[in-house]
Amino acid sequence: MKVLVTDKIHPxxxxxxxxxxxxxxxxxxxxxxxxxxxxxxxxxxxxxxxQVTAAVLSxxxxxxxxxxxxxxxDNINVPEATRLGIMxxxxxxxxAQAAAEMAVALLLAAIRQLKPALExxxxxxxxxxxxxxxxxxxxxxxxxxxxxxxxxxxxxxNAFGAHVLAYDPFLAEEKAAAMHVTMASLEELYTQSxxxxxxxxxxxxxxxxxxxxxxxxxxxxxxxxNAARGGIINEQALLNALNTGKVAAAGLDVFEKEPIPxxxxxxxxxxxxxxxxxxxxxxxxxxxxxxxxVLAAQLxxxxxxxxxxxxxxxxxxxxxx
Numbered sequence: 001m002k003v004l005v006t007d008k009i010h011p012x013x014x015x016x017x018x019x020x021x022x023x024x025x026x027x028x029x030x031x032x033x034x035x036x037x038x039x040x041x042x043x044x045x046x047x048x049x050x051q052v053t054a055a056v057l058s059x060x061x062x063x064x065x066x067x068x069x070x071x072x073x074d075n076i077n078v079p080e081a082t083r084l085g086i087m088x089x090x091x092x093x094x095x096a097q098a099a100a101e102m103a104v105a106l107l108l109a110a111i112r113q114l115k116p117a118l119e120x121x122x123x124x125x126x127x128x129x130x131x132x133x134x135x136x137x138x139x140x141x142x143x144x145x146x147x148x149x150x151x152x153x154x155x156x157x158n159a160f161g162a163h164v165l166a167y168d169p170f171l172a173e174e175k176a177a178a179m180h181v182t183m184a185s186l187e188e189l190y191t192q193s194x195x196x197x198x199x200x201x202x203x204x205x206x207x208x209x210x211x212x213x214x215x216x217x218x219x220x221x222x223x224x225x226n227a228a229r230g231g232i233i234n235e236q237a238l239l240n241a242l243n244t245g246k247v248a249a250a251g252l253d254v255f256e257k258e259p260i261p262x263x264x265x266x267x268x269x270x271x272x273x274x275x276x277x278x279x280x281x282x283x284x285x286x287x288x289x290x291x292x293x294v295l296a297a298q299l300x301x302x303x304x305x306x307x308x309x310x311x312x313x314x315x316x317x318x319x320x321x
Contacts, residue, residue: 095283198210200232250269
């Protein structure tokens with residue numbers, strides 16, 4: 001078996017792959033380069049940096065599986081992989097704790113104005129009375145999505161003393177009650193929340209979910225956190241809402257295009273004085289990187305060896321022989 005690894009993964013995952021397959025590493029390739037290299041490989045291991053397009057999948061005449069060392073698979077053309085009989089596996093939940101902690105960190109930074117306070121301190125200014133924040137306790141926090149990450153965020157926010165609302169079509173009422181979460185519609189979430197935090201995947205139903213119409217329904221001075229996926233928030237609508245004061249502050253770890261192009265709306269958001277921005281660090285902990293890489297590597301090997309695979313993104317899929 002031959003496996004091509006095109007994004008950096010944890011050394012333990014590489015060791016695992018190499019114990020059962022011939023592994024080549026090639027980083028930083030564009031679509032044309034990857035299309036030229038992929039023929040002859042049985043499997044491809046990626047993270048978010050590699051775009052696994054229809055052209056790449058079609059060129060992989062021997063491809064049986066693609067592994068994603070992370071939660072999302074939005075950089076992989078899953079429908080085309082399914083059509084070609086190529087299994088797509090990932091590592092759901094492996095970075096949930098890291099992503100949840102990142103979301104709460106962004107919320108705390110935004111709600112306590114840590115960014116401008118830090119900047120003035122670096123300039124040897126003591127502006128103690130200028131940066132008066134607010135508290136999470138007693139606030140209504142709306143969660144869009146209560147999957148592996150959202151559940152942890154809900155638990156943390158409950159400990160802070162927040163009232164947690166949640167919109168998630170797949171969350172049962174009894175599970176919400178067990179998590180001390182109140183189920184709500186999107187409209188209720190928009191109109192009642194003091195803070196809004198996103199924990200949903202990016203797909204056709206969530207792309208540009210937070211648009212002008214959504215912002216118009218929100219309370220004046222709402223605070224917003226997105227450590228899930230860029231593209232769920234319409235960035236121009238968010239920028240306008242920040243400029244008018246509809247959104248008092250935002251914590252952003254993800255953007256429509258990454259890395260962020262110069263002179264883009266994303267760049268304007270990063271530069272905004274009421275935005276705390278980080279370069280997609282949600283899964284960037286030592287523990288998360290190892291967990292996601294090792295789990296994805298094991299699932300990839302299971303797929304190649306014809307073993308039952310715990311996390312497949314297509315049902316059914318007739319795998320290539």
